[in-house]
Amino acid sequence: MDILIYGTINSIALAIMALGFALVYGISRVPNFAHGALYVVCGFVTWSLLRGLGLNYLVSIILAMIITGVIGALIYQFVLIRVRGMAISEIIASYAIGLAILEGFRWWGFKGMTYTLPVFVEGSINIGDIPVDLHRVVIVGICAAVVAFLWLFTHYTRIGLALRGMAQDERAALMLGIDSDFMAVVAMAFGSMLAGLAAVLLLPLGNIVVEAGYNVLILAIAVCIVGGLGSWMGAVIAAFLIGFAQILTVAYWGAHYQMVVALLAIIFTLILKPSGLFGRQKELEERV
Amino acid sequence: MNNQPILQVQETTKAFGGVIAVNRLSLDVNEGEIVGIIGPNGSGKTTLINCITGFIKMTSGKIFFRGKNITGKPAHKIADMGITRTFQIMRPYYSLPCYKNLVIPLFSPRAKRTGGWRGGGKLGDRDTVGIDILEEIGFERDSFVPYKVASTLPTGYLKRLELARCLALKPEIIICDEIFSGLSMSEIASMVPLIERLQMDGITLIMIEHRLRELFRVANRVMVLNFGEKVIEGNPEEIMADEKVKEVYFGSEEVEEVMSHA
Amino acid sequence: MTIEERRKERLDRGIKVRTDGIYAIMSLRELSYLTVPRLVLIVGLLILPLVMPSMYWQRVISIVCIYSLLALSFDFLAHFLGLVSLGGAFFIGTGGYIAAILNTSFGFPPIFTIPISTLLGAVICTLLLLPCLPLRGVYFAIVTLMYPLVLARIIEALNVLGGTDGIYGVASFANRWIEQYFVILMVLLFLFGMRRLVNLDIGLVFRAVKDNDQAVRASGMSITFYKAIAVFIASAMGCLGGACLVHIYMWSGISQFALDFSIIPIAATVIGGAGTLVGPVLGCFILVPINELLRAFGTFRILIYSLILVAFIILRSEGIMVYGQRKYHQFERWVKI
Numbered sequence: 058m059d060i061l062i063y064g065t066i067n068s069i070a071l072a073i074m075a076l077g078f079a080l081v082y083g084i085s086r087v088p089n090f091a092h093g094a095l096y097v098v099c100g101f102v103t104w105s106l107l108r109g110l111g112l113n114y115l116v117s118i119i120l121a122m123i124i125t126g127v128i129g130a131l132i133y134q135f136v137l138i139r140v141r142g143m144a145i146s147e148i149i150a151s152y153a154i155g156l157a158i159l160e161g162f163r164w165w166g167f168k169g170m171t172y173t174l175p176v177f178v179e180g181s182i183n184i185g186d187i188p189v190d191l192h193r194v195v196i197v198g199i200c201a202a203v204v205a206f207l208w209l210f211t212h213y214t215r216i217g218l219a220l221r222g223m224a225q226d227e228r229a230a231l232m233l234g235i236d237s238d239f240m241a242v243v244a245m246a247f248g249s250m251l252a253g254l255a256a257v258l259l260l261p262l263g264n265i266v267v268e269a270g271y272n273v274l275i276l277a278i279a280v281c282i283v284g285g286l287g288s289w290m291g292a293v294i295a296a297f298l299i300g301f302a303q304i305l306t307v308a309y310w311g312a313h314y315q316m317v318v319a320l321l322a323i324i325f326t327l328i329l330k331p332s333g334l335f336g337r338q339k340e341l342e343e344r345v
Numbered sequence: 346m347n348n349q350p351i352l353q354v355q356e357t358t359k360a361f362g363g364v365i366a367v368n369r370l371s372l373d374v375n376e377g378e379i380v381g382i383i384g385p386n387g388s389g390k391t392t393l394i395n396c397i398t399g400f401i402k403m404t405s406g407k408i409f410f411r412g413k414n415i416t417g418k419p420a421h422k423i424a425d426m427g428i429t430r431t432f433q434i435m436r437p438y439y440s441l442p443c444y445k446n447l448v449i450p451l452f453s454p455r456a457k458r459t460g461g462w463r464g465g466g467k468l469g470d471r472d473t474v475g476i477d478i479l480e481e482i483g484f485e486r487d488s489f490v491p492y493k494v495a496s497t498l499p500t501g502y503l504k505r506l507e508l509a510r511c512l513a514l515k516p517e518i519i520i521c522d523e524i525f526s527g528l529s530m531s532e533i534a535s536m537v538p539l540i541e542r543l544q545m546d547g548i549t550l551i552m553i554e555h556r557l558r559e560l561f562r563v564a565n566r567v568m569v570l571n572f573g574e575k576v577i578e579g580n581p582e583e584i585m586a587d588e589k590v591k592e593v594y595f596g597s598e599e600v601e602e603v604m605s606h607a
Numbered sequence: 608m609t610i611e612e613r614r615k616e617r618l619d620r621g622i623k624v625r626t627d628g629i630y631a632i633m634s635l636r637e638l639s640y641l642t643v644p645r646l647v648l649i650v651g652l653l654i655l656p657l658v659m660p661s662m663y664w665q666r667v668i669s670i671v672c673i674y675s676l677l678a679l680s681f682d683f684l685a686h687f688l689g690l691v692s693l694g695g696a697f698f699i700g701t702g703g704y705i706a707a708i709l710n711t712s713f714g715f716p717p718i719f720t721i722p723i724s725t726l727l728g729a730v731i732c733t734l735l736l737l738p739c740l741p742l743r744g745v746y747f748a749i750v751t752l753m754y755p756l757v758l759a760r761i762i763e764a765l766n767v768l769g770g771t772d773g774i775y776g777v778a779s780f781a782n783r784w785i786e787q788y789f790v791i792l793m794v795l796l797f798l799f800g801m802r803r804l805v806n807l808d809i810g811l812v813f814r815a816v817k818d819n820d821q822a823v824r825a826s827g828m829s830i831t832f833y834k835a836i837a838v839f840i841a842s843a844m845g846c847l848g849g850a851c852l853v854h855i856y857m858w859s860g861i862s863q864f865a866l867d868f869s870i871i872p873i874a875a876t877v878i879g880g881a882g883t884l885v886g887p888v889l890g891c892f893i894l895v896p897i898n899e900l901l902r903a904f905g906t907f908r909i910l911i912y913s914l915i916l917v918a919f920i921i922l923r924s925e926g927i928m929v930y931g932q933r934k935y936h937q938f939e940r941w942v943k944i
Binding site: 396400419420422423424425429430432436437438439440441445448449450452453454455456471511513514600 | 618683808811812815817818819820822823824825827828829830
Binding site for chain 1: 686691693735736739742744745746748749750752753756759761764765773801826866870873874877904905906907909910913914916917920921923926
């Protein structure tokens with residue numbers, strides 16, 4: 058029973074980490090290797106606003122997420138747009154920016170004390186007879202709400218539909234008058250905000266450290282590959298698969314095998330079904 | 346020379362999601378003949394070729410080459426067996442000179458096996474062999490053209506280069522995907538003898554074409570496709586006279602013109 | 608009326624024939640036009656350890672050469688095959704750990720560990736990278752990015768192979784001259800070897816795979832197979848570097864999976880001139896000494912490289928060697944009419 062609960066919580070955490078990456082890749086086909094960096098950025102900004110400037114927690118969170126979104130948009134607008142289409146340069150550029158941010162933080166940002174964010178709600182409740190932090194319950198709730206919101210947004214609003222159109226076929230979207238550059242910036246902003254959301258939800262469970270950035274990047278990529286690069290539904294389902302696999306591994310083998318699970322998941326997916334669970338077949342075969 | 350068709354396509358179907366591009370198509374190709382495949386745009390011709398040559402996995406159906414089942418084999422294995430193809434959207438290796446373009450197919454296992462080119466050894470010097478093949482295909486020997494980088498050449502030469510790439514593999518079947526497209530009348534006129542010579546050398550050809558007049562001159566048999574299905578099959582005269590074919594191409598001026606000259 | 612009796616003429620006018628890459632050489636002077644740059648490079652590299660003022664700098668030269676091997680492998684994979692390797696550290700770490708284990712657990716001396724770990728490491732790296740080779744380039748980048756990060760974490764978490772402390776007591780080279788000249792010779796060997804390789808027939812197949820892999824498939828060759836060969840060669844270079852590294856430092860640890868080894872080859876290639884194979888080596892000679900000097904400042908240096916890298920990419924700068932080669936071919940001299 059506790060496996061069920063911890064599994065669900067872990068899976069939801071993975072899902073929220075991965076959604077931002079899946080969104081950006083699905084829409085603009087750019088792998089955002091700075092995803093982990095944006096995660097850390099948001100955590101750090103929240104902390105600065107909260108402890109440094111003394112703002113209200115909720116205000117700090119919202120401001121930090123917006124700032125992260127803006128930073129993501131700026132990264133796209135000033136760097137990635139210029140290398141759009143040149144696959145090698147795109148990859149190198151986004152990787153370099155991610156590194157720059159993360160290593161910059163390691164050098165400048167986090168020094169001395171440990172940085173923590175407070176949990177949303179103190180206390181715990183008992184599900185069945187297993188104590189669960191209320192904060193974790195809140196995480197599940199918020200994530201479910203976010204997924205529902207995203208689904209509604211991309212199905213019922215103009216911008217959302219435009220994003221979906223771009224994800225399916227960029228040229229067709231261009232012909233229908235959708236400005237793909239602008240949409241890509243929007244997608245990047247959304248993806249960054251999702252990374253930020255993941256940060257504010259998950260960082261209170263531990264400290265804010267730069268390593269978390271790399272971990273998030275690894276896990277997000279693992280989830281997206283298993284689910285199929287570019288598929289949002291796939292990312293959610295893959296998150297559950299990997300999340301439960303990790304918890305099961307912890308239960309039967311030990312906590313330190315978690316990363317191995319992520320690596321094995323990637324390798325198995327690439328060997329068995331490279332396009333992932335929901336990846337589109339077209340991805341791997343060029344139009345001949 | 347036995348009577349079994351060299352290539353048998355049985356009930357091939359390919360669906361992309363909800364769109365059925367090729368619908369239970371069957372085709373037999375006999376050794377040494379030239380088969381034309383015609384049909385309006387979107388009738389599934391290129392998809393059929395992709396299925397036969399292994400670039401796309403079929404949804405259902407079987408393909409036999411000399412009696413051997415080659416369904417589902419990867420593209421490079423099918424090419425290795427002797428079924429080669431050209432591409433509708435031309436793809437030379439743009440950054441390399443023309444004769445170097447041929448080094449790659451000459452490097453393949455099939456070329457190493459069949460060998461037999463001039464130049465000595467199993468394969469000789471691939472550069473020289475490349476120039477030889479280009480001469481066979483119509484590039485002028487001793488001109489600078491074979492040495493030019495492929496990106497600077499006009500379409501006529503590039504089409505021949507595509508054929509040369511197939512020839513380097515000493516193929517048994519060449520599938521030409523719209524090889525006459527983009528060429529002027531005189532360029533096509535000079536390609537036709539090349540096609541006929543390939544047939545005389547014993548190569549079986551399958552040609553997807555839109556240029557019907559030229560195709561009908563060389564083809565032994567023609568198959569008409571529409572919406573992924575075979576409409577009719579027969580020799581060029583039968584096709585030209587058929588009512589159903591006219592329906593398929595209804596309104597196309599070129600076909601009207603060809604038909605009226607029948 | 609005076610007629611100008613001399614005019615400017617490009618140095619390579621008599622030498623370069625109709626096509627790129629074919630030279631007609633008719634005199635010693637023209638021969639020297641082609642060979643002097645290469646001789647300068649070779650002689651320069653060979654003299655370098657002799658002129659270095661201190662042991663510290665001599666060691667830096669060795670480290671530069673190891674990074675050069677990595678940068679060569681990155682340039683080769685990225686610009687001749689289209690595979691971007693974001694994790695050079697993966698090769699270094701694999702080669703390094705294998706060498707360390709062979710040395711400490713099995714007692715092999717460096718003369719054996721280095722060749723064995725080069726080959727064995729290349730086999731292991733190629734096998735681990737095999738699943739992503741049939742797929743598009745993005746997957747290769749992702750997987751090479753992940754391997755060093757994940758492997759480092761696994762070693763740390765499972766506490767195998769020495770865990771966070773690493774493996775101590777690895778033997779060093781016989782003497783420091785061997786230590787330096789070995790890596791220098793390796794760099795020269797691989798540099799000229801790779802430059803030759805990319806113009807051989809198999810090198811053309813590699814370039815074709817990057818240019819147009821569907822056509823390669825249609826010619827009856829398996830692109831996965833050829834990519835695997837290329838990855839084998841590239842990872843052999845990296846593993847060789849890693850093996851040399853552990854023998855120089857006499858220690859092997861997870862820091863070999865560190866980001867230095869991932870980012871510096873990329874930065875060196877972009878700055879030095881991608882595609883030339885000499886450029887990355889030059890880039891390493893520039894970047895690595897700076898890297899060693901800046902070590903005191905913590906990871907600030909990685910921030911700087913990353914930003915410089917991004918700047919170069921955004922500005923689509925061609926890199927030093929590409930610019931240099933272009934200009935070298937454009938040198939002019941006065942010629943009597």
